[in-house]
Amino acid sequence: MSQLNNSMHAMVLDKPGQALNMRCLPRPQPGPNQLLVKIAACAVCRTDLHVVDGELPKPKLPIIPGHEIVGRVVSCGANVRDFSIGERIGIPWLGWTCGQCGYCRSGHENLCANAKFTGYQIDGGYAEYTVADARYCFRIPGNYSDVEAAPLLCAGLIGYRALKMAGDADRVGIYGFGAAAHILAQILRYQGKKLFAFTRAGDTAAQDLAGRMGRCG
């Protein structure tokens, strides 16, 4: 039905602290730098829960949450050169940056004070379609399913970034053991490195997960 009339279903947060509401909305149109994407999967990140619970300041409201998005390109804006229709892509938390500030110009655009984030200031992935700035999208390798790839767009990405910043350390300590750490643990095992997980006293769920992820064989 949504294919025919250019509308889509979306889960919308009208007000923090309330449940999401399913709405029928117009399908978004891509701007010059954007892709229109038909969403195949969108994972749930802790930050989505913070947005829904009102624990992050000044979200765009109403907002469609969700920032671990995997989908296929339906159409491209006029300036898009790097992606083509039908390609499978991932859309992460970082959705737009100013391009002008010191952080942006030194390759640290994730620290841009004017950044906009998917599912927070830009409508996100709990919908049938979304638009995303192509400059922040990733091509997804074919050996991952849609569902397997989705958590890599936030938990995997921030974990891997932290690991890269640790250089060639043989022993890596992780403080807290949640979504990012459980992905990172599998990479560290693959690389044959030693992992030390630090959790809160009594957090047996995190300790059990760390034990399962860290054990060899």
Ligand SMILES: [Zn+2]
């Ligand atoms: Zn996230």
Ligand SMILES: [Zn+2]
């Ligand atoms: Zn900036």
